Amino acid sequence: xxxxVKTDSPGAFLExxxxxxxxxxxxxxxxxxxxxxxxxxxxxxxxxxxRKLMEKQAMRRIENGSLTEAEIERxxxxxxxxxxxxxxxxxxxxxxDEELNLNLGPLGNLL
Amino acid sequence: xxxxxxxxxxxxxxxxxxxxxVLDKGVVISGDLVxxxxxxxxxxxxxxxxxxxxxTMERLRGGPFVGPMQEPT
Amino acid sequence: MAIYIYGxxxxxxxxxxxxxxxxxxxxxxxxxxxxxxVTSDLDARIPHITKEHVLGHERVVERLMVNFTVLPFRFPTxxxxxxxxxxxxxxxxxxxxxxxxxxxxxxxFGIKVIWPGDKIRTRMAPGENSAPMPAPASPARSxxxxxxxxxxxxxxxxxxxxxxxxxxxxFFNKFAAEKKLEKLKTENLLLNAxxxxxxxxxxxxxxxxxxxxxxxxxxxxxxxxPWPPYNFIKMxxx
Numbered sequence: 001x002x003x004x005v006k007t008d009s010p011g012a013f014l015e016x017x018x019x020x021x022x023x024x025x026x027x028x029x030x031x032x033x034x035x036x037x038x039x040x041x042x043x044x045x046x047x048x049x050x051r052k053l054m055e056k057q058a059m060r061r062i063e064n065g066s067l068t069e070a071e072i073e074r075x076x077x078x079x080x081x082x083x084x085x086x087x088x089x090x091x092x093x094x095x096x097d098e099e100l101n102l103n104l105g106p107l108g109n110l111l
Numbered sequence: 112x113x114x115x116x117x118x119x120x121x122x123x124x125x126x127x128x129x130x131x132x133v134l135d136k137g138v139v140i141s142g143d144l145v146x147x148x149x150x151x152x153x154x155x156x157x158x159x160x161x162x163x164x165x166x167t168m169e170r171l172r173g174g175p176f177v178g179p180m181q182e183p184t
Numbered sequence: 185m186a187i188y189i190y191g192x193x194x195x196x197x198x199x200x201x202x203x204x205x206x207x208x209x210x211x212x213x214x215x216x217x218x219x220x221x222v223t224s225d226l227d228a229r230i231p232h233i234t235k236e237h238v239l240g241h242e243r244v245v246e247r248l249m250v251n252f253t254v255l256p257f258r259f260p261t262x263x264x265x266x267x268x269x270x271x272x273x274x275x276x277x278x279x280x281x282x283x284x285x286x287x288x289x290x291x292x293f294g295i296k297v298i299w300p301g302d303k304i305r306t307r308m309a310p311g312e313n314s315a316p317m318p319a320p321a322s323p324a325r326s327x328x329x330x331x332x333x334x335x336x337x338x339x340x341x342x343x344x345x346x347x348x349x350x351x352x353x354x355f356f357n358k359f360a361a362e363k364k365l366e367k368l369k370t371e372n373l374l375l376n377a378x379x380x381x382x383x384x385x386x387x388x389x390x391x392x393x394x395x396x397x398x399x400x401x402x403x404x405x406x407x408x409x410p411w412p413p414y415n416f417i418k419m420x421x422x
Contacts, residue, residue, distance in 0.1 A: 003125065003128070003408055003409060003410065003411065004407065004408070004409065005121065005124055005125040005128055005406070005407070005408045006393070006397075006406070006407040006408075007121075007124065007296075007404070007405060007406035007407065008397075008404065008405075009298065009404040009406075010117060010120035010121045010123070010124045011116070011117070011120045012298050012372075012404055013124050013296060013298065013404070013406045014120055014123050014124050014127065016296075016298060016369075016370050016372055016373040017124070017127045017131070017373075018127075019370045019373075020369050020370055020373065020376075055331060055335075058328070058331070059331070059332060059335045062328070062332050072324075072325060072328060073322060073324050073325065074324075075324075075328065076322070076323075076324030076325055076327050076328035077324040079327065079328065079331065080323065080324055080327040124406070125408075126235065128294065128408045128411075129238060129239065129242050130238060132242075132256075132411060132412075132414040132415070133238050133241055133242055133256075133258070133259045133414075134233065134238070134258070134259055135258070136258065136414035136415050136417075137191070137255075137256040137257050137258040137259075137412075137414045137417065138191070138192070138255050138256065138257045138258065138261075138417055138419060139257075139258045139261075139419070140189075140257070140261055140272055140276070
């Protein structure tokens with residue numbers, strides 16, 4: 001190879017690059033046990049997406065002060081319950097946060 | 112000792128830079144005529160595992176990796 | 185027996201020096217109109233991801249880069265027979281030609297920057313809310329308040345990141361024909377930048393890195409290149 005790769009901190013970069021590549025298999029072998037887990041992953045990823053979008057929306061509305069008292073109560077309650085439910089489901093299916101993501105190729109990751 | 116690590120790590124970083132491009136980027140052709148990579152379980156393991164398994168391979172062969180890939184300098 | 189593809193080049197002639205590719209096979213240039221697709225025969229149908237194969241692939245692509253413009257293919261791209269390869273060339277000829285024209289005389293460089301993400305986060309204290317919230321009186325309220333504080337911190341971190349990235353990009357931007365900036369891929373990987381740089385400007389580009397590297401601060405930098413233009417290929421037809 002005729003590249004230069006120049007850095008004073010190879011170890012640090014190696015560590016970060018290892019994190020970005022991830023260790024998930026590119027292809028999940030379809031056997032009964034992990035078909036279920038694969039589906040759970042997909043469904044929960046989509047729910048996470050919706051949950052995060054809802055949170056973002058709530059944040060925006062707080063910022064521009066457009067939430068009424070009653071709404072603050074309701075939105076807070078909903079988001080709290082949703083977050084707790086997701087935590088429960090992740091535990092049931094043995095899924096970590098990092099696993100709930102979809103790679104959209106050139107568009108990067110979904111979450 | 113510390114300097115040896117930096118050398119080893121520098122080589123690893125260079126390898127990671129190559130892997131990142133060769134495995135993930137470049138022209139990607141899909142379609143019926145391409146033998147699908149998914150036909151075989153190309154399980155990509157974490158880089159540390161890849162690097163260390165290659166080193167094990169080299170050790171078993173008995174030396175720095177040789178083969179038709181080496182160009183005469 | 186299968187056919188392994190290294191890339192497409194802007195020449196339909198035979199390469200001057202013989203090259204050895206994967207599995208010790210001879211590398212050929214299969215002509216298609218004014219272009220060529222660089223291949224070698226493969227015994228196994230699918231090559232394993234090994235250092236040997238990956239570096240073998242890269243070595244061929246880089247040798248080609250010396251005399252030609254190359255569109256490197258992703259590892260591994262394999263076809264059953266020659267006719268299939270030519271059909272592929274037919275399908276994508278326009279895309280290939282456009283890319284070759286755009287990328288001629290240019291190489292890819294990578295700049296990565298690490299910042300102390302965790303320290304930055306600790307430094308960002310939650311600020312005064314722009315929309316004042318009354319004292320939390322319920323779990324729902326305090327949940328939302330906490331979320332909002334976290335959200336504010338994230339925003340501050342992003343703004344800080346943008347500032348640093350603009351500074352770094354400022355060193356290289358003027359030498360690049362194209363660029364791709366990826367922000368905060370991980371908490372500490374502030375920037376993963378790719379620059380497409382013409383041959384004539386590569387010296388200046390390298391100089392710019394030396395300048396950046398010697399500038400004061402707590403950031404860590406990595407430079408890599410020149411690479412074949414892996415990250416700058418735009419295929420309209422998949």
